[in-house]
Amino acid sequence: MATLATYIAYEGVGSTKTAFEHYRDIFGGELKVLTYGDVPPMEGMPFTPDPNSVAHATLELPGGTIAGGDAMPGESYVVKDTVYSMLYTLDDVEEARGYIQKMVDGGGSINMPFEPAPWGGHYGQVFDKFGVMWSFDVGGTDQPQE
CATH class of the missing domain: 3.30.720 (Signal recognition particle alu RNA binding heterodimer, srp9/1)
Incomplete structure (x- = not known):
């Protein structure tokens, strides 16, 4: 698999x-x-x-x-950036809010508030205290159809 x-x-x-x-x-x-x-x-x-x-x-x-x-000794990596994120898709808005709050409480910062998204559902972004951007998505029933 x-x-x-x-x-x-x-x-x-x-x-x-x-x-x-x-x-x-x-x-x-x-x-x-x-x-x-x-x-x-x-x-x-x-x-x-x-x-x-x-x-x-x-x-x-x-x-x-x-x-x-x-990282290998002598190598330097830029972790904090908006070119990538960890996308965590959940089924529950309150669960996503809880994870975001835990990240903020743990030293992270909001990059984009977790709010209703134009495509339906909710979406937001938070940088954790290490600089990694996490995107949280909870799909809505009004998702666009193809």
Whole structure:
């Protein structure tokens, strides 16, 4: 069975673990974190990884998976941007509002208020405290027909 997951690289040793624990606190789900200290040394690595650095993490959420790892030493990634977002589609407006509020309470900021959308339903965006933009969508009964 094919699956699709989003993978995010966070800067700093252990930053992925911190981010994914934050997401688990907001959404729930099953978190798995594998550090370089948990795996045997890998031949051919272009660097010696910090044993506390996250090699791979996954958070299984209702409806999808988020995956990630700590960025390679010397590499810099711009996480905060509006060119991408994590789109979480839900069935309940209040559930979406609750997730958005948890993100704001956890240090995030609203990018677009969660309000009725021109295409029906509700839509809004929030940046979490790590700079990742989350879009929340709750479809309406008045969705455009093709």
